[in-house]
Amino acid sequence: MLSLLDLRRRIDAGDLTPAAALDLCRAAIAAREPEIRALVHLDAHAAPGQSAAGAPLGGIAVGVKDIIDVAGLPTRMGSPLYDGDVPRADAPVVTALRRAGAVPLAKTTTTPFAFLDPTETRNPAAPGCTPGGSSSGSAAAVAAGMLPLALGTQTGGSVIRPAAFCGVAAIKPSARLLPTVGVKCFSWTLDTVGLFAATVPDVAYALAAIAGRPELCLPPGDPRETGAGLRLGVLRQGFAGEAEPEAQAALDEAARAAERAGARIVPLADPPLLAEAWRLHATIQNFEAAQALGWEYDTHRDALPPLLQALLDEAAIVEPGAYDDARRVVHRARGAAGALFEEVDAILAYAAPGPAPRGLGSTGSSSFNRLWTLTGDPCVAVPGILAPDGRPVGVQTIARFGRDEEALRAADFVAAAVAAAR
Amino acid sequence: MLSLLDLRRRIDAGDLTPAAALDLCRAAIAAREPEIRALVHLDAHAAPGQSAAGAPLGGIAVGVKDIIDVAGLPTRMGSPLYDGDVPRADAPVVTALRRAGAVPLAKTTTTPFAFLDPTETRNPAAPGCTPGGSSSGSAAAVAAGMLPLALGTQTGGSVIRPAAFCGVAAIKPSARLLPTVGVKCFSWTLDTVGLFAATVPDVAYALAAIAGRPELCLPPGDPRETGAGLRLGVLRQGFAGEAEPEAQAALDEAARAAERAGARIVPLADPPLLAEAWRLHATIQNFEAAQALGWEYDTHRDALPPLLQALLDEAAIVEPGAYDDARRVVHRARGAAGALFEEVDAILAYAAPGPAPRGLGSTGSSSFNRLWTLTGDPCVAVPGILAPDGRPVGVQTIARFGRDEEALRAADFVAAAVAAAR
Numbered sequence: 020m021l022s023l024l025d026l027r028r029r030i031d032a033g034d035l036t037p038a039a040a041l042d043l044c045r046a047a048i049a050a051r052e053p054e055i056r057a058l059v060h061l062d063a064h065a066a067p068g069q070s071a072a073g074a075p076l077g078g079i080a081v082g083v084k085d086i087i088d089v090a091g092l093p094t095r096m097g098s099p100l101y102d103g104d105v106p107r108a109d110a111p112v113v114t115a116l117r118r119a120g121a122v123p124l125a126k127t128t129t130t131p132f133a134f135l136d137p138t139e140t141r142n143p144a145a146p147g148c149t150p151g152g153s154s155s156g157s158a159a160a161v162a163a164g165m166l167p168l169a170l171g172t173q174t175g176g177s178v179i180r181p182a183a184f185c186g187v188a189a190i191k192p193s194a195r196l197l198p199t200v201g202v203k204c205f206s207w208t209l210d211t212v213g214l215f216a217a218t219v220p221d222v223a224y225a226l227a228a229i230a231g232r233p234e235l236c237l238p239p240g241d242p243r244e245t246g247a248g249l250r251l252g253v254l255r256q257g258f259a260g261e262a263e264p265e266a267q268a269a270l271d272e273a274a275r276a277a278e279r280a281g282a283r284i285v286p287l288a289d290p291p292l293l294a295e296a297w298r299l300h301a302t303i304q305n306f307e308a309a310q311a312l313g314w315e316y317d318t319h320r321d322a323l324p325p326l327l328q329a330l331l332d333e334a335a336i337v338e339p340g341a342y343d344d345a346r347r348v349v350h351r352a353r354g355a356a357g358a359l360f361e362e363v364d365a366i367l368a369y370a371a372p373g374p375a376p377r378g379l380g381s382t383g384s385s386s387f388n389r390l391w392t393l394t395g396d397p398c399v400a401v402p403g404i405l406a407p408d409g410r411p412v413g414v415q416t417i418a419r420f421g422r423d424e425e426a427l428r429a430a431d432f433v434a435a436a437v438a439a440a441r
Numbered sequence: 442m443l444s445l446l447d448l449r450r451r452i453d454a455g456d457l458t459p460a461a462a463l464d465l466c467r468a469a470i471a472a473r474e475p476e477i478r479a480l481v482h483l484d485a486h487a488a489p490g491q492s493a494a495g496a497p498l499g500g501i502a503v504g505v506k507d508i509i510d511v512a513g514l515p516t517r518m519g520s521p522l523y524d525g526d527v528p529r530a531d532a533p534v535v536t537a538l539r540r541a542g543a544v545p546l547a548k549t550t551t552t553p554f555a556f557l558d559p560t561e562t563r564n565p566a567a568p569g570c571t572p573g574g575s576s577s578g579s580a581a582a583v584a585a586g587m588l589p590l591a592l593g594t595q596t597g598g599s600v601i602r603p604a605a606f607c608g609v610a611a612i613k614p615s616a617r618l619l620p621t622v623g624v625k626c627f628s629w630t631l632d633t634v635g636l637f638a639a640t641v642p643d644v645a646y647a648l649a650a651i652a653g654r655p656e657l658c659l660p661p662g663d664p665r666e667t668g669a670g671l672r673l674g675v676l677r678q679g680f681a682g683e684a685e686p687e688a689q690a691a692l693d694e695a696a697r698a699a700e701r702a703g704a705r706i707v708p709l710a711d712p713p714l715l716a717e718a719w720r721l722h723a724t725i726q727n728f729e730a731a732q733a734l735g736w737e738y739d740t741h742r743d744a745l746p747p748l749l750q751a752l753l754d755e756a757a758i759v760e761p762g763a764y765d766d767a768r769r770v771v772h773r774a775r776g777a778a779g780a781l782f783e784e785v786d787a788i789l790a791y792a793a794p795g796p797a798p799r800g801l802g803s804t805g806s807s808s809f810n811r812l813w814t815l816t817g818d819p820c821v822a823v824p825g826i827l828a829p830d831g832r833p834v835g836v837q838t839i840a841r842f843g844r845d846e847e848a849l850r851a852a853d854f855v856a857a858a859v860a861a862a863r
Contacts, residue, residue, distance in 0.1 A: 090736060100529075107526055111626075114735035200626040200733050204533075207622060232761050311622050313536035314512060339654050343843070421765070 020187070020217035021047070023079055023167040024224055030078050037067035037078030037120075044080040044124060044166055051163045056139045057156035058165075059085050060092055060126040067122055074120025075228035081116055082127040082160045082169035086203035087212075089113050089123045096203050097131040097138065097153075100319050110201025112170060112212050112229065119228040127156030127169055130382060132312060133177060133205050136324035137382050144186040145410040148375035151181030152382030154215070158185040161215045168225050169215040174205045174304060176371070176388025178213035182400035183413020184375035184383060188222045188430070189215045191388075192423050194395030196230055206307040208346075209300075209392050219399060219431040226423065235424050237431050243280045243439070246432035251277055251416075252287040252363035258294035259386040263373030269404045269412035270369055272440075273433050277367070280436035285363050293390055296352030299345040300389040305334035306342040349393050353420070356394040360419040365429030370413030374406045388415075397423040399430035403437050442609065442639035443469070445501055445589040446646055452500050459489035459500030459542075466502040466546060466588055473585045478561045479578035480587075481507050482514055482548040489544055496542025497650035503538055504549040504582045504591035508625035509634075511535050511545045518625050519553040519560065519575075522741050532623025534592060534634050534651065541650040549578030549591055552804060554734060555599060555627050558746035559804050566608040567832040570797035573603030574804030576637070580607040583637045590647050591637040596627045596726060598793070598810025600635035604822035605835020606797035606805060610644045610852070611637045613810075615843050616817030618652055628729040630768075631722075631814050641821060641853040648845065657846050659853050665702045665861070668854035673699055673838075674709040674785035680716035681808040685795030691826045691834035692791055694862075695855050699789070702858035707785050715812055718774030721767040722811040727756035728764040771815050775842070778816040782841040787851035792835030796828045810837075819845040821852035825859050 021043065029035035035043075052058055071077030083089050086096050088106035090113075095101045113123055128138040133153035142150040143163035150159040154171025158181035161169050171178045173191045182189030190213055197212040204210060214229075216222045220237045227235035238245045253274050255262075262270070278284045309316070309331060315323060316331045323331070359366065369387040376383050391398045398415045406412050416433060418426035443465065451457035457465075474480055493499030505511050508518050510528035512535075517523045535545055550560040555575035564572040565585035572581040576593025580603035583591050593600045595613045604611030612635055619634040626632060636651075638644045642659045649657035660667045675696050677684075684692070700706045731738070731753060737745060738753045745753070781788065791809040798805050813820045821838045828834050838855060840848035 090740075104529055107523065108736040111732040111735050114739060115732065118735070118739070195629065198626075198629060198729070198732050200629060204620075204622040207617065207620060230761065307620070310533040310537065310620050313533050313540070314530040317536060317540070318512075339652065 020161060020164045021167040022217045023221040026078060026167055030072055037071035040078035041067060041080050041122060041124065047165045051165055055141045055143055055159050055163045057127055057159040057163065058125045059095060059128055062092060062124055065122045065124045068120065071120050076116065076225065077120035079121045079168055080124035080166055081121045082125045082157050082166045083113060083123050084154050084157050084171050085126040085129045086133050086172065087113065087170055088201040089126065092126055097129040100315060100322055108201065111198040115229045121168065124166065127160055129153055130155060131324045131327055132203060133172060133174060134327040134330060135382055136326045137379050139379065142185055142375050145184065145375045148377050148410065149184065149379055149382050151184035151375060153177040154181050155382065157215050158182055158187055161187045161217060167216060167221065171213050171215055172202060173211050173213055173388065173392055174209045175300065175392060176385025179388050179398050179400045179415050180371045180383055180385055182215055183370035184411065186402050186411030187215055187217060188219045188402050189213055189400040190222050190226055190423065190427065191392065191398045192226060193397045193421050196423060204311040206304045206311065208303055208307060211392060219401065219427060219434050222399070223427040235427065237427060242431040242435040246428055247281045249282040249429060249432055250285060250363045251282045251429060252285045252359060252366045254287045254289065254366050254368050256368060256387055256390065257289050258297050260372065262369045265406040265412050266369050266371065266373045270367065270414055272404060273367060273401065273414045273437055276436040276440040277433050279440060280432065282432065287359060287366065290355045292352050292355040296349050296393055297390045299348055300393050302337060302341055302345040303349065305330065306337040309334035309337065353394050356396055357419055365425050366417040367433065368415055368417060370400050370415040374410035374412045391417055394420070396420050397426040399426045401430045401434050403434050442583060442586045443589040444639045445643040448500060448589055452494055459493035462500035463489060463502050463544060463546065469587045473587050477563050477565055477581050477585045479549055479581040479585065480547045481517060481550055484514060484546055487544045487546045490542065493542050498538065498647065499542035501543045501590055502546035502588055503543045504547045504579050504588045505535060505545050506576050506579050506593045507548040507551045508555050508594065509535065509592055510623040511548065514548055519551040522737060522744055530623065533620040537651045543590065546588065549582055551575055552577060553746045553749055554625060555594060555596060556749040556752060557804055558748045559801050561801065564607055564797050567606065567797045570799050570832065571606065571801055571804050573606035573797060575599040576603050577804065579637050580604050580609055583609045583639060589638060589643065593635050593637060594624060595633045595635055595810065595814055596631045597722065597814060598807025601810050601820050601822045601837050602793045602805055602807055604637055605792035606833065608824050608833030609637055609639060610641045610824050611635055611822040612644050612648055612845070612849065613820045614648060614845050615819045618845060626733040628726045628733065630725055630729060633814060641823065641849060641856050645849040657849065659849060664853040664857040668850055669703045671704040671851060671854055672707060672785045673704045673851060674707045674781060674788045676709045676711065676788050676790050678790060678809055678812065679711050680719050682794065684791045687828040687834050688791050688793065688795045692789065692836055694826060695789060695823065695836045695859055698858035698862040699855050701862060702854065704854065709781060709788065712777045714774050714777040718771050718815055719812045721770055722815050724759060724763055724767040725771065727752065728759040731756035731759065775816050778818055779841055787847050788839040789855065790837055790839060792822050792837040796832035796834045813839055816842065818842050819848040821848045823852045823856050825856050
């Protein structure tokens with residue numbers, strides 16, 4: 020993979036120009052894209068700005084999920100309905116990338132309208148398996164070493180799940196830390212813009228630069244030293260179903276390694292209010308999707324892919340009263356989630372039910388991600404754990420709303436501890 | 442003015458076809474628009490659907506503020522930057538209008554990007570005065586009797602203020618009751634879609650139909666009977682500055698008339714936390730606007746009108762920490778606003794500092810509106826009070842978040858009480 024911080028170090032040292040860093044990506048894309056199919060558009064004219072060398076993300080090529088507007092590039096939403104649509108303006112998150120010196124080099128594949136109908140994208144880390152979705156191309160492009168950074172979005176589990184399946188780092192930040200303006204809406208309460216990169220420090224550095232919040236950068240040094248004394252809660256989310264043996268083994272491995280590295284492991288019981296909120300994710304998502312995708316449904320229902328069509332058929336019957344009730348429960352559940360962080364600095368949890376499912380027929384399940392998209396708490400996918408057959412198995416760290424740096428620090432700690440123990 | 446409920450009664454009685462109702466609007470537009478200049482686009486092909494007669498808003502022509510997408514019609518955001526932009530899809534609120542049978546007949550003028558630089562639109566109710574902004578055309582088109590319903594948006598005071606200046610009814614519903622998807626963003630926390638119509642019952646009926654919430658319709662009968670026992674708090678918002686004598690007289694008149702009609706008037710002191718939140722409106726708005734309009738600012742700053750340009754120059758320096766602090770205060774202020782509604786059913790307050798200012802150089806001040814856009818509480822502009830010189834002077838009712846029906850009932854009660862007492 021291409022590490023963003025590694026590229027930046029080489030640029031800072033004068034060993035690499037921003038333009039040469041982009042060329043590295045173009046060469047990798049030429050080599051891998053025919054097999055991986057992670058991109059829907061490559062910008063042949065993209066080039067770093069004059070002052071790129073000194074900018075925090077100068078020379079960094081970014082993949083942008085194809086439901087996010089980039090001025091002058093087509094945005095297809097993964098659907099022929101939007102063939103030929105070229106937005107005039109950048110989404111604000113793309114503006115923020117450009118302000119930090121980054122270059123949107125490619126649009127990456129998305130499942131149609133970021134729901135469950137799969138793309139043709141391959142998983143570079145688990146051949147023959149889905150890369151996950153809906154941010155399929157962003158996860159796969161980073162995993163294949165084609166890009167050092169990519170934008171995705173999560174409404175259920177569309178950032179953390181593909182990161183786990185492809186073995187890359189990712190963050191779903193606190194709700195609205197990155198604006199969703201200029202991003203095709205599925206659910207305005209749930210949609211969250213996130214980032215993919217090779218390592219947790221890469222993700223932290225990129226988020227700090229985009230959000231203009233330098234405190235999100237991880238401190239230099241061995242995370243096992245800077246993170247000593249970390250209190251890490253382990254939450255199994257039994258309400259979300261049983262994880263597969265590989266995921267259980269990965270969570271155990273991560274907790275054991277973290278404990279050996281000096282963390283205090285605190286087993287947490289599933290709060291009943293969080294279980295109740297988890298079950299209401301669909302009520303909120305579907306009520307809003309029936310409105311957000313109303314034009315597509317009312318005027319082009321037959322052109323929608325089967326899973327989305329079925330979802331919107333079902334979504335049309337959610338009553339406002341059920342939605343209001345669900346929102347009240349979620350409001351209280353946010354408080355209950357916050358209370359968990361009185362006892363621990365961060366939570367360690369399954370990132371997905373198991374490694375990437377075989378075949379391309381399904382993007383997998385978001386069951387272990389939904390709760391945190393509802394609460395808006397930041398989640399970080401921790402790379403580096405492999406199942407016995409070599410497929411990546413992700414775990415995630417979760418922190419209190421607004422404390423993205425805690426989730427990043429915990430993820431960095433766990434990743435370092437796992438690497439040291441392997 | 443064209444009353445929506447009156448049109449619907451005539452359609453229900455078979456005295457008017459939906460197509461003839463649209464023709465009434467076209468005729469009024471032909472007569473008044475050359476003087477008023479409330480519209481930027483008229484859809485020559487718009488026509489009611491087959492089943493319009495039986496649909497709740499069948500035959501109702503709607504004006505759509507020109508920052509809201511209507512499929513196939515140009516959306517200019519009040520700025521030449523967006524010349525030629527034709528959105529593919531309807532904004533979800535437009536889909537909701539169509540599902541209820543309404544017909545988007547025209548796009549209405551907006552100040553550029555819904556900020557303060559004025560349009561050329563005239564105030565039909567106060568000749569020589571501003572119609573207010575930013576939803577200038579929507580308020581003016583309803584006031585001129587050209588349309589029975591119009592959509593606007595409010596980030597500071599852009600729905601309630603122009604309604605007050607033009608003497609029409611309007612609602613800024615609870616935050617996110619109507620989706621802001623497909624609406625050009627200024628501030629994702631504050632932007633709120635609202636409705637203009639001739640009377641409060643018209644507004645209530647339209648909101649009920651669009652939101653699929655029949656409980657928002659006002660009960661039939663004299664509101665002074667159905668609303669007996671109403672507890673109405675009077676809040677002067679001293680932190681927002683002093684109102685002009687005409688506005689003070691209007692608030693006194695409304696309170697007196699309501700009391701005479703049987704309401705209990707409760708003078709409320711300004712809670713200090715609400716004053717603090719009010720002062721932070723700009724911090725939240727500006728921090729988000731610097732991102733939301735980042736593409737426009739970075740690539741076309743010189744093409745932006747002067748007030749917006751100056752705002753964005755200033756907005757660029759708001760620090761994330763100041764924004765985070767402001768959000769925490771606002772979170773607590775929402776609780777403080779909620780506590781006011783333990784004592785009263787609704788609040789009666791100034792809708793604007795006075796009647797519409799003379800000339801077209803300024804759209805007036807949003808100082809008495811900002812707080813409620815921040816808290817997300819529903820506000821209803823009450824028409825029917827005139828200053829001694831004949832200019833409309835608005836008051837507004839405000840209810841607890843999510844209790845839009847309370848704000849509507851109180852507004853209906855006050856409007857009826859004022860009419861009976863005049």
